[in-house]
Amino acid sequence: MHDSYDFKWEDLGDLSDGRPNLGAETSVIVYRLMQYTFKDVFSKKLGKQKTVELFVKAGTLAGQQFCRNVLDTSLPFSQFMAELKEKLISLKVGILRIEAADEEKLQFVLTVSEDLDCSGLPIFGESVCDYDEGFIAGILEEYTGKKFMAKEVDCWATGDRTCRFEVKPVEALDGPA
Amino acid sequence: MDPRKILEELDACLKKAMSQGLGKNGLVFPIDPAAVEDEQLRPFCHRLAAVFDMVNESYKYAEHLSRGDLKAKSSRNNIFAMPLKGLQASLAHLTWQARQVAEGDLNQQVHFLGEFSDSFNHMISSLREKKMIEQRLELITNVLGEGVFLVDSHGKIVFANPEAMRLIGYRFDEIEGALIHEILYKQQLNGTLYKPEENPLFNAITSGNDYNDEDGVFTCKSGFLMPISLVCRAVYKDNILDGAVIAFRDITVQKKHLQTLEAINELLEKQATTDALTGIFNRMKFNKSFTNEIQRAQRYNTPLSLIIFDIDHFKQVNDTYGHLAGDSVLKNLVRLVASNLREIDIFARWGGEEFVIQTPETSLDGAIKLAEKLRSKIENHDFTEPEKITTSFGVTSLKKGDNTISFINRADEALYRAKKGGRNQVVYMENRHD
Numbered sequence: 001m002h003d004s005y006d007f008k009w010e011d012l013g014d015l016s017d018g019r020p021n022l023g024a025e026t027s028v029i030v031y032r033l034m035q036y037t038f039k040d041v042f043s044k045k046l047g048k049q050k051t052v053e054l055f056v057k058a059g060t061l062a063g064q065q066f067c068r069n070v071l072d073t074s075l076p077f078s079q080f081m082a083e084l085k086e087k088l089i090s091l092k093v094g095i096l097r098i099e100a101a102d103e104e105k106l107q108f109v110l111t112v113s114e115d116l117d118c119s120g121l122p123i124f125g126e127s128v129c130d131y132d133e134g135f136i137a138g139i140l141e142e143y144t145g146k147k148f149m150a151k152e153v154d155c156w157a158t159g160d161r162t163c164r165f166e167v168k169p170v171e172a173l174d175g176p177a
Numbered sequence: 178m179d180p181r182k183i184l185e186e187l188d189a190c191l192k193k194a195m196s197q198g199l200g201k202n203g204l205v206f207p208i209d210p211a212a213v214e215d216e217q218l219r220p221f222c223h224r225l226a227a228v229f230d231m232v233n234e235s236y237k238y239a240e241h242l243s244r245g246d247l248k249a250k251s252s253r254n255n256i257f258a259m260p261l262k263g264l265q266a267s268l269a270h271l272t273w274q275a276r277q278v279a280e281g282d283l284n285q286q287v288h289f290l291g292e293f294s295d296s297f298n299h300m301i302s303s304l305r306e307k308k309m310i311e312q313r314l315e316l317i318t319n320v321l322g323e324g325v326f327l328v329d330s331h332g333k334i335v336f337a338n339p340e341a342m343r344l345i346g347y348r349f350d351e352i353e354g355a356l357i358h359e360i361l362y363k364q365q366l367n368g369t370l371y372k373p374e375e376n377p378l379f380n381a382i383t384s385g386n387d388y389n390d391e392d393g394v395f396t397c398k399s400g401f402l403m404p405i406s407l408v409c410r411a412v413y414k415d416n417i418l419d420g421a422v423i424a425f426r427d428i429t430v431q432k433k434h435l436q437t438l439e440a441i442n443e444l445l446e447k448q449a450t451t452d453a454l455t456g457i458f459n460r461m462k463f464n465k466s467f468t469n470e471i472q473r474a475q476r477y478n479t480p481l482s483l484i485i486f487d488i489d490h491f492k493q494v495n496d497t498y499g500h501l502a503g504d505s506v507l508k509n510l511v512r513l514v515a516s517n518l519r520e521i522d523i524f525a526r527w528g529g530e531e532f533v534i535q536t537p538e539t540s541l542d543g544a545i546k547l548a549e550k551l552r553s554k555i556e557n558h559d560f561t562e563p564e565k566i567t568t569s570f571g572v573t574s575l576k577k578g579d580n581t582i583s584f585i586n587r588a589d590e591a592l593y594r595a596k597k598g599g600r601n602q603v604v605y606m607e608n609r610h611d
């Protein structure tokens with residue numbers, strides 16, 4: 001056994017071979033069951049802040065890999081986003097919508113409705129879509145070649161019905177703005 | 178305050194709201210929860226008051242949204258406002274999408290908004306189709322290699338395709354709104370300016386008549402005139418003349434081609450009529466003009482004489498000094514003879530070292546004198562290699578009943594006699610049948 005593991009897209013396996021009867025899809029319950037039990041166990045072992053950090057990191061890796069393997073990064077921005085929206089709907093991840101986009105500064109306000117991670121959750125009073133934050137940033141990082149930061153400012157779990165993300169390149173956060 | 182009293186107060190408040198609406202102040206919770214003595218009732222009243230506040234807030238929130246204020250906010254814990262937040266998010270997204278579409282982004286699609294999605298997506302597909310047709314039109318005009326202008330009914334340029342811009346050298350913003358008959362179609366083929374009222378393109382645009390010009394010019398940005406062919410057709414809006422479409426092409430190449438053809442034709446004709454070595458007429462051209470000249474002389478009864486001459490012992494020149502020297506002798510001889518002839522005399526190489534001269538308006542005497550003069554000049558000329566050459570001449574003039582063959586044969590006979598008589602001399606034939 002190695003000390004660490006490097007994810008590869010191929011590790012997702014051949015589902016047509018592996019699940020000839022059950023197929024490629026599963027239920028949101030199962031997905032959330034895994035995510036929130038991970039959260040439970042991680043937070044008890046590492047603390048909540050560290051857990052959130054790791055979820056964002058894992059989400060970022062997922063976004064990069066998703067972009068590299070599923071999306072066409074040669075498309076111009078508006079077409080790329082249209083394709084991303086279609087893919088996220090067809091994979092039943094959520095309904096991505098853009099509310100504002102500054103293509104020069106690469107700053108965006110995105111919403112995800114019917115989000116896989118949080119829609120329908122009880123009102124916790126805090127946003128929970130840490131993995132989503134990473135996922136969105138990861139996709140944009142892969143598309144633009146720049147480091148991104150996505151912050152969930154509204155969430156179903158804060159009572160906002162739709163998850164709203166403010167997305168910026170990392171240097172814009174550090175720079176003089 | 179007993180529970181029944183609280184319920185009655187609440188009912189009165191709701192009754193009023195249900196008949197008159199919420200009004201400016203909204204639902205006002207009729208009692209002060211803090212003033213309720215019953216410890217079990219007090220939190221119940223607090224919660225009810227909070228629900229009243231939520232109703233009021235979501236009512237205001239909905240009012241803002243209904244006015245299109247997408248910056249409106251509602252508290253996170255307001256359970257009544259939550260579906261409206263979903264709607265607000267959708268509207269915010271639609272606002273952005275509409276702006277994108279206006280800027281030409283036709284990738285936008287609306288999902289999960291019922292009939293609105295259908296209408297919006299239908300609009301997008303219509304726009305895509307329109308854009309595709311526009312792109313094809315543009316492609317077609319470019320593939321055709323034609324410049325296309327659209328002008329209004331005064332001749333103001335409102336559209337130009339890239340090919341038009343490429344040809345005339347202007348950027349569109351430099352000619353947008355300019356009058357086409359003042360900036361481009363203002364000069365005639367010879368460079369003179371059209372008088373404003375006589376500009377045929379302007380007249381066609383303002384009258385709605387068709388106009389074609391196969392041989393016009395556009396004044397390019399550089400100031401140069403570009404030969405063009407153009408077609409102008411009126412366009413109408415609601416049956417009212419709305420301007421014209423003008424398609425044109427650069428015909429410089431065709432013009433050049435024509436010029437080249439002319440040059441080639443000229444060269445071919447020259448080759449067919451001249452002797453390559455000496456540059457004077459060849460036998461074919463001579464025969465042609467000789468026939469005409471005989472007819473003319475016979476019709477007007479004017480004299481016409483013919484001189485045939487030949488270089489004596491030319492074969493020896495070639496054998497001794499080589500063909501280049503021989504050619505040089507021929508060229509020098511031709512230059513010498515030609516310089517002693519009149520404009521109307523026709524001088525041709527008959528073949529080899531033999532030459533003919535037809536001398537219109539010249540009697541036999543005149544022709545004999547001319548032949549003698551030429552013989553003498555040749556004899557005294559320094560040809561370098563060899564220094565000296567001599568020539569023999571046969572001379573005759575046109576008689577009644579002559580044709581080209583009899584005329585030439587007589588001159589030939591005279592030349593033969595000159596050769597036989599010892600060369601370097603002029604022999605004439607008055608009339609073979611005399």
Ligand SMILES: [Zn+2]
Nearest residue numbers: 118129155163
């Ligand atoms: Zn969320």
